[in-house]
Amino acid sequence: MSAHNEQALHTEHAEHAEYIYLTPMPVRIWHWINALGIVTLCVTGLQIRFPEYVNIFGTYKAAIRLHNTAGITVSIFYAIWFAYYLIVKGNLFKLYVPNTYDIKMGIFRQVLYYFYYFFKGGPSPHHATPDDKFNPMQKVAYMGLMLVLLPLVILTGILILNVAPLREMIMLLGGLKILVSAHFLIACCFCAFLFVHIYLATMGHTMLAHFKPMWDGWEEVKHH
Ligand code: HEM
Structure with a gap:
């Protein structure tokens, strides 16, 4: 175990519980x-897509203004997230890209666990460490989300937001209609992801076990 990992692992003798520092503050x-x-x-x-059925933010204009602000915020924070993992931590691809074992065996074992062994009370086949914190299924899902879908939705959003100055690029990609449809379809993937993500996040050794490291950084290690 590296010095970094050793430092990240500490034992609370009073409660006989071991904790591992999994999620840094940034x-x-x-x-x-x-x-x-x-x-x-x-x-x-x-609301923007179905204004005749949905009116949550008062006017159509208000919905667009909030949508643009949230989009710009998500884009800026995505760039910070990317730079943090790539440059500061230097482990973006190690954490987020499945390795050969994950593809050949790990995904299968993890699916079996989620659909069967979890309900039998069995242990997860993956044990998180700061350098390998995602199980093979998480890697596939988070890689698709963070390295493919999020950049694509940001790119299409930026183009739709700047139709006049980026006109030529939009035409090159097939026109505004294609771009808006792609933006909408990726957004649907995000909605679907959210439900699955929140459900799977409750499948720790307790319902909130995976939420804890997302709140204070420390995950309790369960020994079986
Ligand atoms: C309200 C909605 C959300 C809740 C309650 C939630 C909850 C959680 C929890 C509990 C974890 C830690 C357990 C795990 O890794 O599965 C987590 C991790 C993660 N979530 Fe979410 N999440 C939400 C929305 C999102 C969205 C919208 C995205 C991306 C578009 C996202 C991307 C991620 C990623 C990439 C991680 C791993 C982060 C890391 O440790 O590097 N989550 N989420």
Whole structure:
């Protein structure tokens, strides 16, 4: 175990519980601002897409203004998140990209756990460490989300927000209609992800076990 990991692992003798420092503060701040931003984008987006059925923010203009503000906030915090993992921590790809074992075996074992062994009270096949904190299924989902879908929704959003100056690029990508449809379809993926993400987040050894490190950084290690 590296010195860093050893330092991250501390034992609270009074409670005989072991804790591991899993989520650094910048990631926690990014996550909750991003979550609020994405939820705001989904709800305002619903009104912008279906104004005849949805009116939550008073006027159409108000929904657009809030949507644009949330979009810019999410984009700026995405850039901070990316730079933090890539440059400061230097482990973005190690954490977020599945390795050969994950693809050949890990995903299968994790799916089996989520659908069967979890309900039998069995232990998860993956044990989180600061350098390997996601199970193979999380890696696949978070990689798709953070390294593909989020950059794409940000890019299409920026283009739609600047139709006049970026006209040529928009035409090159197939026109405004295609762009708006792609933006909407990716947004639907985000809505679907949110439900699955929150449900899976409750599948720790207690319902809130995975929420704790997202709040104070420390996750309790369960020994079986
Ligand atoms: C209100 C909505 C949300 C809740 C309650 C929530 C909850 C959580 C929890 C409990 C974790 C830690 C357990 C785990 O890794 O699965 C987590 C991690 C994570 N969530 Fe969310 N989340 C929300 C929204 C989002 C959104 C909208 C995104 C992305 C668009 C997102 C992306 C992530 C990522 C990438 C991680 C891993 C972060 C890291 O440690 O590097 N979450 N979330």
